[in-house]
Amino acid sequence: MNISIFGLGYVGCVSLGCLAKNGHYVIGVDTNPAKINQINSGKATIIEKEVDTIIAEQRSAGHISATDNVAEAISGSDISIIAVGTPSSEKGHLNLQFIFKVAENIGVALRNKSSFHIIAIRSTIMPGTCDKVAAEIEKISGKKRNVDFAIVDNPEFLREGTAVHDYYNPPLTLIGSDNPVAAEKVAELYRQLPAEIIITDLKTAEIMKYINNTYHALKISFGNEVGNICAELGIDSHKVMEIFCKDKQLNISPYYFKPGFAFGGSCLPKDLKGLQTLAHDLYVEVPLIESINRTNEIQIQRAIKLIFKYNNKRLGFLGLSFKAGTDDLRNSPTVSIIEALLGKGCNIGIYDKNINLAMLTGTNKDYIDSRIPHLSSLLVNDPVKLVHDCDIVVINTKEPEFRDLVHGIDDKLIIDFVRLDEALLTKNNYIGINW
Ligand SMILES: NC(=O)c1ccc[n+]([C@@H]2O[C@H](COP(=O)([O-])OP(=O)(O)OC[C@H]3O[C@@H](n4cnc5c(N)ncnc54)[C@H](O)[C@@H]3O)[C@@H](O)[C@H]2O)c1
Known part of the structure; x- marks a missing residue:
C-alpha cells in the first residue's frame, strides 16, 4: 500500500521504517527540514534500538522518502497516518x-484528489477529536466524510527504548471507526503482526490510551506504596509483589475490572482499613491507598443521586447483601443507600432470597440492626409482587433469577448497579450506574 505519515518523531519514524519493512511504500511529512533531510539521507530522526538500520535499509531499497510537500504526499498515498505531537x-x-x-493541510490537499482517502490518527487524542478533525477536513476540502474520505483512530502502544520490538509485538491493534471499509483497510496494515485486531467505535478507541497509561501509572504507584510499607517492616517488597503477580485469578486478571457498584462486605473494607492504619502507624504516606475509600463513597453517593432524581417514587430493591449468593449484609453498599433513602422519606421494598432475618446471627445481625432496625417491614418474599408494587426497580446483585424478571419489565424504570445482563442495554426504560 502507499502510505503517508505526518510527523517524523518517535512514533512517525518507527512506523515509517516498520511499515516499509512490511512491504509498503511510505512517504514521511514533517515541518522540520532537518528531519526530512535525515530520512532522505537514510538516517533515523530518533535514537532508538534497530531504527537506524531499518531506515537505512528501507531508504536504499527505495521504500521510504520524506518531504514537506503535503499535496505530493496525499496524492501519492491511499492512507495518511497522523503521528504529530499532542502535548499538554x-x-x-x-x-x-x-x-x-495537519487536518488543515490535508483538507487543502484533498481538494485536488478524486479517489477515496483514509486518515488514521496514531497520536494520542481525547474522545471526540476524530469527529472534530473530520469536520475541519470537510470544511476546508469541500469533500464529504465517508464519501470522499474517512477518519479512523489507531492509537500507538509502543514504548520508547523498545519501540521496534513493541511495533512488531503490540499487546493488540486497536482501530476506532465509523466506516467499515476504512477500518478494514487500516487493519490490513497490521495483519502480519501477532496481535488481535480490535475494531470498535471512535470514542472507545480514542479514550483507550488514556485508560491504559493512567492504569500503568496507577500500577507503578501502587507497587511503590506497597514497597514503602514493606521496607519499614523489613519485608522484601519484590518478593511480595512477585507472589502478588502469581495470583492470576483475582490479582492479575479481568476480575474486579467491571465498572459498577461500590465494594463492600466483611473483608475488603476491613483489610483496606487495616493496611491504611498500618501505614499510618509506620509514618508511611500512602495517598493512593488512602483515596480508595473516598472513591467508594463517591460511588455510593452517585447511586443515591441517580435514584433520588426520580423523587417520591416507590422503590423496589432486588438484592440487599453485598454480592449475589450470600446473606452477608456487613458493609453492603446497598444497606448504606437504603439507609440514606429512608432518611429522605423514600418508600422502599426489598427482595433478597438469601436474607432470612430469623437466621441472621452475630456481627451480620448486629450490623443490620444498627443500620436498618425495621428491615423486616421492608422485606418482600415475592419478587413479582415487589416489581408490581414499585415505580422504580433497582438491581443491586447479579442474582441469576433477576434476569427473566427484569426482562419482562416495560412499564417502569430499571436502575442497574451491577450490569445484570447485556441484553437489558437495549431497553428504553433502563439506566446503568456508569454505562
Ligand atoms: N513517544 C512515544 O513513546 C509514544 C507512544 C505512543 C503514542 N505516542 C503519541 O504519539 C504522538 C506523537 O508522539 P511522538 O513522541 O512521536 O512526538 P514527537 O514530538 O517526537 O514528533 C512529532 C513530530 O511531528 C512533527 N510535526 C509537527 N507539526 C507537524 C505538521 N503540521 N506536519 C507534519 N509534521 C509535524 C514535528 O516536527 C515532530 O517531528 C503523540 O500524541 C504521543 O502522545 C507517543
Whole structure:
C-alpha cells in the first residue's frame, strides 16, 4: 500500500521504517527540514534500538522518502497516518494545534484528489477529536466524510527504548471507526503482526490510551506504596509483589475490572482499613491507598443521586447483601443507600432470597440492626409482587433469577448497579450506574 505519515518523531519514524519493512511504500511529512533531510539521507530522526538500520535499509531499497510537500504526499498515498505531537497545555488540557494544522493541510490537499482517502490518527487524542478533525477536513476540502474520505483512530502502544520490538509485538491493534471499509483497510496494515485486531467505535478507541497509561501509572504507584510499607517492616517488597503477580485469578486478571457498584462486605473494607492504619502507624504516606475509600463513597453517593432524581417514587430493591449468593449484609453498599433513602422519606421494598432475618446471627445481625432496625417491614418474599408494587426497580446483585424478571419489565424504570445482563442495554426504560 502507499502510505503517508505526518510527523517524523518517535512514533512517525518507527512506523515509517516498520511499515516499509512490511512491504509498503511510505512517504514521511514533517515541518522540520532537518528531519526530512535525515530520512532522505537514510538516517533515523530518533535514537532508538534497530531504527537506524531499518531506515537505512528501507531508504536504499527505495521504500521510504520524506518531504514537506503535503499535496505530493496525499496524492501519492491511499492512507495518511497522523503521528504529530499532542502535548499538554500549561493548564493540563490537550494541545491539539499540531493535529489541526495537519487536518488543515490535508483538507487543502484533498481538494485536488478524486479517489477515496483514509486518515488514521496514531497520536494520542481525547474522545471526540476524530469527529472534530473530520469536520475541519470537510470544511476546508469541500469533500464529504465517508464519501470522499474517512477518519479512523489507531492509537500507538509502543514504548520508547523498545519501540521496534513493541511495533512488531503490540499487546493488540486497536482501530476506532465509523466506516467499515476504512477500518478494514487500516487493519490490513497490521495483519502480519501477532496481535488481535480490535475494531470498535471512535470514542472507545480514542479514550483507550488514556485508560491504559493512567492504569500503568496507577500500577507503578501502587507497587511503590506497597514497597514503602514493606521496607519499614523489613519485608522484601519484590518478593511480595512477585507472589502478588502469581495470583492470576483475582490479582492479575479481568476480575474486579467491571465498572459498577461500590465494594463492600466483611473483608475488603476491613483489610483496606487495616493496611491504611498500618501505614499510618509506620509514618508511611500512602495517598493512593488512602483515596480508595473516598472513591467508594463517591460511588455510593452517585447511586443515591441517580435514584433520588426520580423523587417520591416507590422503590423496589432486588438484592440487599453485598454480592449475589450470600446473606452477608456487613458493609453492603446497598444497606448504606437504603439507609440514606429512608432518611429522605423514600418508600422502599426489598427482595433478597438469601436474607432470612430469623437466621441472621452475630456481627451480620448486629450490623443490620444498627443500620436498618425495621428491615423486616421492608422485606418482600415475592419478587413479582415487589416489581408490581414499585415505580422504580433497582438491581443491586447479579442474582441469576433477576434476569427473566427484569426482562419482562416495560412499564417502569430499571436502575442497574451491577450490569445484570447485556441484553437489558437495549431497553428504553433502563439506566446503568456508569454505562
Ligand atoms: N513517544 C512515544 O513513546 C509514544 C507512544 C505512543 C503514542 N505516542 C503519541 O504519539 C504522538 C506523537 O508522539 P511522538 O513522541 O512521536 O512526538 P514527537 O514530538 O517526537 O514528533 C512529532 C513530530 O511531528 C512533527 N510535526 C509537527 N507539526 C507537524 C505538521 N503540521 N506536519 C507534519 N509534521 C509535524 C514535528 O516536527 C515532530 O517531528 C503523540 O500524541 C504521543 O502522545 C507517543
